[in-house]
Every structure is written in structure tokens, then in C-alpha cells.
Amino acid sequence: MQTLLSHINSYHSLNDEAQKAVENCFEQHVFSKNEYLLTEGKICRHLFFLEKGAIRGYYTLDGKEITYWFGFENDFVTSFHSFITQQPSVENIQFLEGSIVWAISKERLTRLFNEHHEIERLVRIAYEKYYIRLEERFVGAQFKSAAERYENLIRQSPHIIERVSLGHIASYLGISQETLSRIRSRL
Amino acid sequence: MQTLLSHINSYHSLNDEAQKAVENCFEQHVFSKNEYLLTEGKICRHLFFLEKGAIRGYYTLDGKEITYWFGFENDFVTSFHSFITQQPSVENIQFLEGSIVWAISKERLTRLFNEHHEIERLVRIAYEKYYIRLEERFVGAQFKSAAERYENLIRQSPHIIERVSLGHIASYLGISQETLSRIRSRL
DNA sequence: CGCCGAGTTGAACTGAATCAAGAAACGTGG
């Protein structure tokens, strides 16, 4: 819980009262490797904070799994589309490692927004950061070569290589596993 | 101004007091075709609402212009990265048609957030919509073929063809103008 | 020991880029 609070404070520092409220609303859960946080067709009713571990979001297309995001320590995770719209998810969310997460339901979060302007502000600020991150990734996907995307990834998260299989990384970068293997052999 | 207010209310309806505050904080500007709202290197200090007209955001890479978004009626526009971080913009924002915009400075917007929880909520909700939109576009860029991306675009905004040149659309889709021309001839 | 998943390597294929040239449409001045 301390991890969550100090992460939150790095976005926007909350007063004691709001912090207490946050503490009361998140619940801890522990998952083991390969377990699912959410599967296709279910409505995602919670927002999660990943205290420890690793996780991926993927959907299936023509029988293949397309991994399109990873989460690690200190990431907020959810099926964004499903959580916001409360429609069935098209994606699956699966743990890549044994993990500790903190969960809050959408209703509780909404209640927190109503009771604490500060918490809505915090989330507004968090959205800004996540939006910028996604924008950068979009530009990479649309306008950069496979090798450049890989190099960027390694520069930004060098640790990822030891924690995620090559196949998942290739998928994340939008390239085939063979191509990624060849890119690596050239470095 | 009525356009802006009714658009805002479609996201999240504001009480009279907050609406008044919004009215007082946005200023109208009129621009003609090819004028710039922002150029590379400048810090974007305003958020804009496009009441009428069309606009594009682009950056230059190897001497070529890469258009990566368009704005039309009822879109909020800004250089998101620059506006949020208050760092120099890497992008240019240029009008494609004579346009009417409403502008609010970052300071004024921040003040509105402080004075009206509701307005911060409105923006939080707007971010959610814009995030989902970007996420869809990202998935398209990473995992769909050029032809599919074009077809999706036409399905979502059939009007775009009459208002934006082929070259800009090709750039937006992340393909060359020649390829787009060939895709069209095949339909 | 043999199997299995993860990663590598090779060869053929393909979607899209690039280079190059021409055709249409568009706007401006005479």
C-alpha cells in the first residue's frame, strides 16, 4: 500500500484525508504466473495498480495472440476501453509473473471523485501522462522501422528483455518473432 | 460560443455557474486557410476548440511533412505534449480551411479547475474519450494493413475526402501518396 | 534420455516505398 501511495504522490500529492480514503478503497490481491486478470468478453469493473510483477494485455486475431501492452511495477492497469465504457472487453490481461496488485472498483472510484476533488485531479493528471506515452508509441508504430522501435524499447526499458519472452516483445513491437531475432543478431 | 457549450454539455453537463465561468474564459479567434496555430519550437500555451473549419498537426522528418492528426468541427485541439509539459512543440498546427476557434490559456484552465470541480471532471471525461480514440488508432497503425486503415477512415469520416488532400490523408494513414492512390483505384 | 518450448537461421514471397513520368485540376494574371 505504501508503494501505491508514494506512487500516487509522485503524480500529485494528496492531503491526509484523501490518502486515507484511497487506503480504504483499494484491496490487495495476489496472482501467480499465467493467471488472468481479465478475459475477453468480460466487463472490466476495476482499476488495478501493479505493485510487483509483470502483466500483458493481448487480443486474438486470426487465431494469433497480439500482445499490445505490458505492465510492470508502479503501473496502473485495466482494460481501458472496457473500464471506461463498461462494455465487454476485447482483450485479455494475463500475468507474466507472480504479482501483487491493488484493485478499486469503478463505483468506488466514482465515489472517491465525488468526495475528493483532489483525487479526480490526480486521475486527470495521470491520464495526461498516459496519453503522452500512448501518443509516442503511436508515432513509433506508424512512422518508425522495426529496428528503430526495438532500439527505442531497449533504451526505455532495458530490463524488459530479461522478463518478457521474445515472442511477446515482437508482438508488442508489431513485428514477427523471426524479424526481431534477426534484428537482434545484427546488434 | 453556443456550439462550445453544447459540445461540452454532451460530455458532461455543467451547472450554470460553471458554464458562465467557461464563457468568460474562452476567446474567439478567426484564422484563414494555411495560417498556423502553432509552429515547431514554440510552447503551446492554449487549448483550442474548433467551432468551424479544419486543421492538421504535422512534424517534419527528413524534410518531409508527416501529418498525424486532423481536427474538424467540435474537436478540441492543441499540441498535447507541449501544452501538458510546457516544453517546446515538435509539431506544427496549420489550418486547412478558414476557421473559427475558441481559445483558453493553460493558466485560466488551471484556475477553472481550482474553482470548479465540475470542469476538472469534464476534462477528465474528455481525456477518456480522446484516449480511447488514440488507442484505436494505435491498434490500427500497428496491426492493420494500409487498405484496412483507409477503409476504416472512410467509414468513420466519409466527409474527410472532400476536405483534405490525398497527400495529407496518406501521411495520416502512414502510407505514401502513391499507395493510397492505388488503393483507391482498386475500390 | 527424449520431449518441448523458445529462439535462430534460411529461402521464397509480398505489401508498400521509392523513383520517375505523365495527366488532371486549380488559380492567377493578362
Next chain:
DNA sequence: CCACGTTTCTTGATTCAGTTCAACTCGGCG
């Protein structure tokens, strides 16, 4: 209202990055 230059769009030939399919290697584990 036409003539000319400019910009926009199309079409063709060639090249290239990345995919696909297939075979092979390697390390771990029952």
C-alpha cells in the same frame, strides 16, 4: 475567358523491409 504555371493525383517499374513457411539448435525438465 483563355493560357500558363503550379499543385495534386495517377500509373508504371524497380527495390526493399518484413512476412511466412520450414527446418534446425539449444537448454530445461519429466
